[in-house]
Amino acid sequence: MAVKLILSDIDGTILDDQNRIDSNLKDCIKQLNKKGIPFILASARSPQGMLALAKELQVLDNPIACYNGALVVKDLQENDYTTILSHELDRTEVENIYELLKQRFPQISVNLYSGATWYVEKIDKWVKIEADITKLVPIEADLKNIIVNSEIPIHKLLLIGDTDQITSVLKFFQARFSESAFYLSKDNYMEITNKQVSKEMALRELANFYNLTLSETMTLGDNFNDVPMLDLAGLGVAMENAPAGVKKFAQVVTNSNNQNGVSYAIKKYALKEE
Known part of the structure; x- marks a missing residue:
């Protein structure tokens, strides 16, 4: 089934070991936008901790899953945002x-x-x-x-x-x-x-937000907290730099974070480029 939503981890995934963004990702996101495929960032970071990255990638119009999905926001700005989902601690x-x-x-x-x-x-x-x-x-x-x-x-x-x-x-x-x-x-x-917060739950909620089935989603990650979303998505993509225990839950393994693994996977599986 065609990929209609992409949820991606940040550190060790779209960022290389020197915290530089996958150099081909911006172009990929432009192509995804033309196809109406939202590219959504998911991280343990706060909204402010994701703002600069979201600005650079030009995904501020898309939902952004902060605190691993405890807070999902949209229209993120310097001092304001729209809350889509909020799961608070007791x-x-x-x-x-x-x-x-x-x-x-x-x-x-x-x-x-x-x-x-x-x-x-x-x-x-x-x-x-x-x-x-x-x-x-x-x-x-x-x-x-x-x-x-x-x-x-x-x-x-x-x-x-x-x-x-x-x-x-x-x-x-x-x-x-x-x-x-x-x-x-x-x-x-x-x-x-x-306890209800996880990237898996964020994926479920975002698929529901866009009225999609989970089989129409693609996730990318590199660490153990990414395993649930890799396992749940229609296409779970692990980075080459991920531990073996993470890779076994993904359907495919892409290049490492130091070799533009995210953009490579997007081109191959979402944009269907050879």
């Missing part, structure tokens, strides 16, 4: 998680994301590293007060620390909480989102 569970972090793991850096806003308690070494990577500036705030007394949606918590500390935190929380999902995005980065 506030009571977040309060309990936060209290346990302060009691048992006070050395862990806690980052709270609400919509496009990034909140931290202080600018520690981990926050500085994340700010350098994302080119964003967080707001210093009383996180407990935000969690307990405010009504803003909480889309994601990001916990950063030494690898052994984060491993311990992951095991501790996975055994105690049922309404939230806990997973590693890096060896020392732990993401917490609503």
Whole structure:
């Protein structure tokens, strides 16, 4: 069946190891636009963390799946966007998680994301590293007060620390909480989102948004958090740089992220170029 929607991971997929965009992707997206095939970005990043990339690729008119699908937005601009889907963390569970972090793991850096806003308690070494990577500036705030007394949606918590500390935190929380999902995005980065959030769910919801069947979708990714969407899509495409455990869930494997693997797959399977 013809591909009518493409959902793609960012890091290690459309970006090479030097964080450069697949050099043929912009031209591919122009051709996809002519065919009415939306190219949708999906990442653990915040809306602001995806803005520059979306601008460069000229996909601001398409939905963008932020926080791995906890927040799907459209018409993303500097200070505004339209919310299509929003899956928030349970506030009571977040309060309990936060209290346990302060009691048992006070050395862990806690980052709270609400919509496009990034909140931290202080600018520690981990926050500085994340700010350098994302080119964003967080707001210093009383996180407990935000969690307990405010009504803003909480889309994601990001916990950063030494690898052994984060491993311990992951095991501790996975055994105690049922309404939230806990997973590693890096060896020392732990993401917490609503349990219903995943790129798989984002794919289901976006297919429904466009009134398409899953067999008409194509996904591209390189890591284990991409496995559900690779397995579910009509055509799941793994990058050559993906681990073997990821590749086995994809129907095909394309070139690596350093060899324009995304544009190669789009040309071959969506645009049907020889």
